[in-house]
Amino acid sequence: MPTSEDGQARYLSEYLNTVWRELKPDPELVSLRCCNMLLKRNADLRGLVQKSYAEGNLDILKDYHDFPSHPRAMIYYREEFREVFDLLETMRAPLEKVVDGTTTYNSLEWNLRDESATTKDAVEHIRKLSIPCQYPDTSPLLILHESGCFQSEPILNKRLEHIFTPKQNTFLVNSSGTGKTRLLYEGLCKHWGLFFTAAVDSSDLGSIDVDLIIDEYLPYERSFTAVLRNEDATPDSKAVLTNVALAHRSFSGILLARLLTFKLYVELVAKGEFQEIHKKRLTVLYP
Known part of the structure; x- marks a missing residue:
């Protein structure tokens, strides 16, 4: 019986190799190391592996719905991602309090x-x-007072519907102090989404990650060209392509960090019942 960590990982690896046989997964992604990491991150799965082996019933694992949907998703359980997951684990308990409403800005x-x-x-x-x-x-923060209340006001709710329209981009432009940010917050209390701030002003609203990349990182990157020469000001010039590649790498990291946090939040919400209030709690988590 696979009571040891290696025994559990070996049993899970054999199972995943069988289930994903037609997909021909990269051996590294279903290796003992990756499966061991997956089990360390999922106590429920560890228990099911034990039960499946003891009863000789693979259907126990087949009915488990939190497996990675594709072998490629196993990349997050490689050893080099350990620090990322360790950091996410430190966020689990605080996020659980946000999900259940124990911790709010009102507190x-x-x-x-x-x-x-x-x-x-x-x-x-x-x-x-x-x-x-x-x-x-x-x-x-008056801007967060009674967040989500626009949905109960027909006129204000109609403004949200005009901005948050499916399958199209919306550019919201207006002068300073006209309520653009509040409208976006209200929309995110109604729809799942992420909020990025390109420039943090004196209100300190929004995270500083994008701002730091733009002002503190990219301009000092050795290969980045802050001021293009006239002959380089074309979409396919080497300088522009290099700038785009550097920006893509930096901003992709920010997006990935947000998505991993969002994924953890949704996983915690899914343990109970999805409610509209969970969108609001995510929005005001770090405005």
């Missing part, structure tokens, strides 16, 4: 700069509004 405390200048009733009223803040003891 963070913020302080008035000078409560003595405000009446006690006014302070109490402001507290009851549950205006969220981004970090403990920071200023409240």
